[in-house]
Amino acid sequence: MAGLFSSDAKVLVIGANHRSSSLALRDRLFLDEPEVIPFLDKLKDDGVEQCLVVSTCDRVEVHCVDHNPARAHELIVARLAERAELDSHTIASQLYVHEGEEAVRHIFRVAASLDSLMVGEPQVVAQVKDAHRLAVEAGSVGAELERIFQAAYGTAKRVRTETAVGERPVSIASVGVQIAKELHGDLSRCRGLLIGAGDMGELTAQNLIEAGLSDFTCIHSFAGRAQRIARHLSCHFDDFDNRNRLACEADIIVTSMNKRTRVVSADMVAKALQVRKNKPIFLIDTGIPGDVDPAVNDVDGAFLYDLHDLERVAMEGRASREAEARAASAILDKDLHDFFRGKEERTAVPLVSSLRDRFETERQAVLALHANDADKATRLLINRLLHTPSEELRALAAVKKKKEWEAASDLVERLFLKKD
Structure with a gap:
């Protein structure tokens, strides 16, 4: 194909996600909602023509359309490095770059939750739409970027309605609520604690709150993320350093740090149970890899379920998930083909x-x-x-x-x- 747009503008995606980068870098790059528009304004002032930034716990990436992608690439990396308070060379190895059709494919996959840590997470498209809304408010979205995102939303809707790829995370969260009720009964009398800000943890917390658990607190090593989750869930947030005290007060602990170190130890849980006079604690570990030390299983009064445990209850088997993922990918491939064909056909409109x-x-x-x-x-x-x-x-x-x-x-x- 000659190009995506008759104007020869190019699509570019630059970012860091759970596969390409460390959590430490993503914490440095993370933009809370009030910080997004000023960041976009800087890119516009630099000369980037159209831009949008998606900032979640699992990814921070800039989507742009520009006639000079090499220059836009340099400017975006420089602004990301400035945000992280690092030099461009230091962060470059942890960034991915997609251009042209691959960039459009990536945007479609993100919106359809096919690029997520847990495929099918239902809140991803809402996060993308929030990012889109902020970019529109900033005046940084032009016709080309708008067409891409509207088409991506259409594909995301088809994936959700025509396949069961989104049922897995919803089912897992529902099972967590079911077990919580079996253990503690009326959830309105319980306290909950979310450690981390991963999408699966947020989804589980949201389901628990909708089931009646009203006293809920979020903490994260990066305070901005805890505050963002608390706003979204309409609950409390606290300092990460207070996690031992908060664990003593919590009947249900959900973890979603997705780090390579355990943030909840057996000793921490044992001490909490001692303070609680052995009133049980239900722990839901949604981290990938796990956030909770498996030795917690040996602590009397602690009931630990990780994603595999919950999935055994929620799903029939791996083969069905893979079949749904293939069906979702087929939908995405067809929609992308139609989208690119439509772009090329539009070049004939002036003639x-x-x-x-x-x-x-x-x-x-x-x-x-x-x-x-x-x-x-x-x-x-x-x-x-x-x-x-x-x-x-x-x-x-x-x-x-x-x-x-x-x-x-x-x-x-x-x-x-x-x-x-």
């Missing part, structure tokens, strides 16, 4: 419009001369419309350039002589 205007001008001129004589009017119109093409075809035939003549002849036959 078709000019042709239509020219024909209408000739029609009006002929009607002015022979409005009451249809035979004369139509003959004159045909002669006028065919005059220039006929002259050009005769001239092309005369110079005896076989390839050019064959191409022109083939085009005329396809445009005007092909039978339905």
